[in-house]
Amino acid sequence: MRILIFRMSAACFALGVLILSVTVCTEVRAQTPAVDPAATQILQKMTDYLGSIKQFSVHTQNTLEDVLDSGHRVDFDISASVIVSRPNRLLAERRGDLIDQDFYYDGESLTLYNPADKVYATEPAPDTIEGVLDFARESLGIVVPAADLIYRNAFSLLMQDVIFAAVVGKAVIEGVKCDHLLFSRPGVDFQIWVAEAGQPLPFKYVVTDTTTPKLISITTVMSDWNIAPSADDARFSFEPPLGVKQINFMPLETSSGSNP
Amino acid sequence: MKTTIKISVITISLVLMLLADIPFLTNQLVPDAEAILGVRRRAWRRGVIVGSTMGAATEAAAMSHQQAAPQQPAPTQQQVAPAAPAAPPPAATGQPLPLGTVVSALPAGCTSTPVGGVEYYYCGGNFYRAVFQGNKLVYVTAKPE
Numbered sequence: 001m002r003i004l005i006f007r008m009s010a011a012c013f014a015l016g017v018l019i020l021s022v023t024v025c026t027e028v029r030a031q032t033p034a035v036d037p038a039a040t041q042i043l044q045k046m047t048d049y050l051g052s053i054k055q056f057s058v059h060t061q062n063t064l065e066d067v068l069d070s071g072h073r074v075d076f077d078i079s080a081s082v083i084v085s086r087p088n089r090l091l092a093e094r095r096g097d098l099i100d101q102d103f104y105y106d107g108e109s110l111t112l113y114n115p116a117d118k119v120y121a122t123e124p125a126p127d128t129i130e131g132v133l134d135f136a137r138e139s140l141g142i143v144v145p146a147a148d149l150i151y152r153n154a155f156s157l158l159m160q161d162v163i164f165a166a167v168v169g170k171a172v173i174e175g176v177k178c179d180h181l182l183f184s185r186p187g188v189d190f191q192i193w194v195a196e197a198g199q200p201l202p203f204k205y206v207v208t209d210t211t212t213p214k215l216i217s218i219t220t221v222m223s224d225w226n227i228a229p230s231a232d233d234a235r236f237s238f239e240p241p242l243g244v245k246q247i248n249f250m251p252l253e254t255s256s257g258s259n260p
Numbered sequence: 261m262k263t264t265i266k267i268s269v270i271t272i273s274l275v276l277m278l279l280a281d282i283p284f285l286t287n288q289l290v291p292d293a294e295a296i297l298g299v300r301r302r303a304w305r306r307g308v309i310v311g312s313t314m315g316a317a318t319e320a321a322a323m324s325h326q327q328a329a330p331q332q333p334a335p336t337q338q339q340v341a342p343a344a345p346a347a348p349p350p351a352a353t354g355q356p357l358p359l360g361t362v363v364s365a366l367p368a369g370c371t372s373t374p375v376g377g378v379e380y381y382y383c384g385g386n387f388y389r390a391v392f393q394g395n396k397l398v399y400v401t402a403k404p405e
Binding site for chain 1: 267268270271274275362378379389390391392393394395397398400
């Protein structure tokens with residue numbers, strides 16, 4: 001009987017320790033999330049500024065990390081030029097092995113053009129840049145480079161579900177001294193480097209997928225910012241060169257894709 | 261007698277669960293414990309510590325996560341696909357593929373024919389048509405009309 005009581009209390013004690021450790025674990029987790037207002041202020045200064053300029057052009061160097069089935073780590077590089085003319089014109093030219101493609105938006109339709117394959121597809125589009133970015137992603141599955149930063153309401157979109165924000169420190173990117181910011185939301189960590197003085201422009205942007213142990217990132221380094229580019233409206237309309245054939249977009253299946 | 265057995269079973273299982281909490285034992289125990297004792301949720305909470313060992317266990321889950329992954333990482337998956345050799349369609353057999361079959365590259369030896377203003381590629385008993393699937397150029401089996 002005594003042994004029985006001893007065993008029972010031992011079991012109860014073990015159970016107690018177990019519950020306690022789980023509780024402590026969750027509490028520590030619940031307390032760590034901290035959003036440093038200094039970081040969000042810099043982010044907002046940047047997004048407000050970018051949203052306020054009517055026209056800008058920027059060159060981006062994008063690196064997509066991947067892990068091959070063989071387990072080796074490889075990078076794929078894409079170089080892109082983006083011209084934005086608010087409220088309803090956008091041109092993005094991407095060059096690389098992985099993707100060699102132009103994205104045109106002239107306020108009425110969007111066009112995807114693969115110069116090397118000599119094919120293009122056109123689709124009627126919403127009448128704002130914000131609308132066309134949503135439409136392209138949700139209905140056609142098209143991703144536009146640095147789209148997250150082009151949205152006029154970029155701040156609220158970026159801050160959605162953010163549970164951690166911090167100023168990591170300073171860094172010099174493309175010769176410009178920047179504030180280095182880190183943000184985290186479930187499934188995604190992102191870092192932004194914003195010019196410390198002068199125009200608060202972003203110079204680097206890293207998005208990391210935290211849903212897998214591989215922690216794969218997409219890195220975008222921005223250079224050649226121009227807030228007064230000479231781009232007339234005709235530049236944003238696609239005129240198919242001779243010998244280029246029109247094809248269609250494959251509609252996204254409703255089951256996949258529409259996930260933001 | 262019965263109670264003794266019951267109590268010892270409870271005690272043993274509790275000890276097992278406790279063992280699963282010891283970090284250096286997680287390597288051996290977590291995968292089993294997960295299946296047998298259903299401690300998966302606890303293991304998740306300690307994700308940071310056992311992150312690496314959880315890797316294998318969550319790989320499958322992670323894969324499905326990636327399907328519905330946030331917009332940013334998606335292009336990595338999507339655009340890298342052509343780099344890996346895509347499964348070649350059984351062109352040589354002459355077996356027609358179901359309409360709407362998507363391939364990332366045309367089989368060898370296709371001849372192109374314009375039909376009603378649309379370019380079709382014919383090979384292995386199939387007609388293909390180029391389309392954009394997201395940012396990616398793919399070929400879909402189709403019936404020329």
